[in-house]
Amino acid sequence: MTIVTRRRLIGGVAATGVLLSAPAVLGQSRPKVVVIGGGAGGATAARYIAKDSKGAIDVTLVEPTRRYYTCFFSNLYMGGFRDFESTGHSYGKLASDYGVNVVHDWAIGVDRDQKSVSLAGGAELSYDRLVLSPGIDFVDGSVAGWSLESQTKMPHAYKGGTQAQLLKAQLDGMPEGGTVVVVAPPNPYRCPPGPYERISMMAHLMKQQNPTAKILVFDPKEKFSKMALFQEAWANHYDGMIEWVGGDFGAVEEVRPDAMEVVVDGEIIKADVCNVIPAMKAGVIAEKAAVTNAKGWCDIVPATLQSRADPNIHVLGDATNNGDMPKSGYSANSQAKACAMAVRAELTGSKAFPPKFSNTCWSLVATDDGVKVGASYEATEEKIAKVDGFISQTGENADLRKQTYEESLGWYAGITSDMFG
Numbered sequence: 001m002t003i004v005t006r007r008r009l010i011g012g013v014a015a016t017g018v019l020l021s022a023p024a025v026l027g028q029s030r031p032k033v034v035v036i037g038g039g040a041g042g043a044t045a046a047r048y049i050a051k052d053s054k055g056a057i058d059v060t061l062v063e064p065t066r067r068y069y070t071c072f073f074s075n076l077y078m079g080g081f082r083d084f085e086s087t088g089h090s091y092g093k094l095a096s097d098y099g100v101n102v103v104h105d106w107a108i109g110v111d112r113d114q115k116s117v118s119l120a121g122g123a124e125l126s127y128d129r130l131v132l133s134p135g136i137d138f139v140d141g142s143v144a145g146w147s148l149e150s151q152t153k154m155p156h157a158y159k160g161g162t163q164a165q166l167l168k169a170q171l172d173g174m175p176e177g178g179t180v181v182v183v184a185p186p187n188p189y190r191c192p193p194g195p196y197e198r199i200s201m202m203a204h205l206m207k208q209q210n211p212t213a214k215i216l217v218f219d220p221k222e223k224f225s226k227m228a229l230f231q232e233a234w235a236n237h238y239d240g241m242i243e244w245v246g247g248d249f250g251a252v253e254e255v256r257p258d259a260m261e262v263v264v265d266g267e268i269i270k271a272d273v274c275n276v277i278p279a280m281k282a283g284v285i286a287e288k289a290a291v292t293n294a295k296g297w298c299d300i301v302p303a304t305l306q307s308r309a310d311p312n313i314h315v316l317g318d319a320t321n322n323g324d325m326p327k328s329g330y331s332a333n334s335q336a337k338a339c340a341m342a343v344r345a346e347l348t349g350s351k352a353f354p355p356k357f358s359n360t361c362w363s364l365v366a367t368d369d370g371v372k373v374g375a376s377y378e379a380t381e382e383k384i385a386k387v388d389g390f391i392s393q394t395g396e397n398a399d400l401r402k403q404t405y406e407e408s409l410g411w412y413a414g415i416t417s418d419m420f421g
């Protein structure tokens with residue numbers, strides 16, 4: 001009976017523009033949690049809060065897309081190791097198996113005094129606790145000449161969905177011996193090894209279908225995650241194909257999307273494909289909720305993921321300034337479980353234990369050649385602090401590298417089922 005009523009809510013709020021908060025409909029007074037963003041952080045938090053409270057908390061998840069395409073493994077799609085559809089996941093089980101009200105709409109405002117969220121479709125959702133996991137947005141003007149309007153010519157492919165398909169189509173259609181330019185982002189950004197795994201996968205693809213192509217990487221950083229491992233792989237598997245220019249020399253002055261040009265140190269470089277990954281900040285809804293700091297990220301209380309600006313709001317994943325944890329799907333999923341425990345404790349009086357956090361970032365550098373970096377973390381007063389870590393070594397044998405890659409396949413299956421049920 002209850003589930004039927006909730007199911008009717010799916011998509012209904014946006015479509016009708018009517019206030020349909022679940023307790024009002026059900027005539028109950030369960031505490032209400034609204035989760036904004038159905039990605040690695042938000043989907044996990046919604047599922048765990050609903051599941052572990054056994055229906056005692058009314059959970060609404062607001063997410064515009066009906067199918068979530070993971071950025072994780074999008075690079076494997078780029079390299080031809082996976083098809084695109086294998087990275088897509090739907091929200092059906094969150095609704096049917098866990099009773100989460102899934103509302104497909106954009107959150108466009110947060111009224112912290114009224115404790116309500118307004119949706120693009122016109123509805124207002126009231127909450128006792130709000131969980132924000134909106135991922136990232138790009139910093140306007142961080143790459144001169146590039147704006148969101150340019151993303152159809154120079155894709156970022158740094159949010160899930162069609163951008164990855166566009167970049168892959170451009171790579172597939174590149175003229176023989178053409179040039180790919182990658183403009184890498186400054187710190188901090190989503191998935192520290194992400195651009196470099198992508199470069200490896202682009203090179204893998206080119207080696208198969210366009211072996212005289214070149215990949216030029218302009219990077220404002222002096223060094224990057226798993227650098228020695230990537231550089232070893234580039235020399236071993238793609239010798240002469242990839243040129244990485246970092247630090248001051250890697251700073252791009254301007255990109256010209258219409259002309260497909262990139263200007264570096266006064267020199268104009270013609271690109272056949274140009275992947276621009278701009279500087280990042282927390283998803284704009286966090287700014288609208290006024291929970292971002294001067295650098296555009298959300299400061300949090302480490303043990304509970306509560307916003308330092310508002311204890312009724314928890315922030316997860318890439319949007320956080322959390323201390324030592326990298327912005328990764330693994331981190332967001334790990335933080336979501338700590339957040340779910342804290343939210344349940346606040347709203348139902350259940351017991352909360354000191355949270356433990358962990359992360360591993362795997363990268364595929366060539367066929368059956370996987371590398372990884374990871375760590376465990378704990379909450380201190382100031383930050384989520386690294387306790388101990390590990391990293392693959394250069395020169396590892398092929399069996400170990402294959403095993404590392406296979407671990408990543410297990411992780412992908414595990415995290416996506418932990419997010420979506």
Ligand SMILES: Cc1cc2nc3c(=O)[nH]c(=O)nc-3n(C[C@H](O)[C@H](O)[C@H](O)COP(=O)(O)OP(=O)(O)OC[C@H]3O[C@@H](n4cnc5c(N)ncnc54)[C@H](O)[C@@H]3O)c2cc1C
Nearest residue numbers: 037039040041071072107134135191317318327328329330
């Ligand atoms: C190329 C690439 C490779 C990667 N590889 C890995 C990897 O191998 N391992 C790993 O752990 N991580 C990886 N990542 C990083 C990972 O994708 C992110 O760190 C993770 O998705 C962050 O989770 P999140 O919940 O913060 O944001 P997301 O997963 O991006 O979810 C945010 C959601 O919020 C929604 N949203 C935004 N604004 C609103 C709004 N106003 N209203 C409603 N909904 C909204 C969005 O539609 C989105 O679905 C990779 C990233 C990239 C780009």
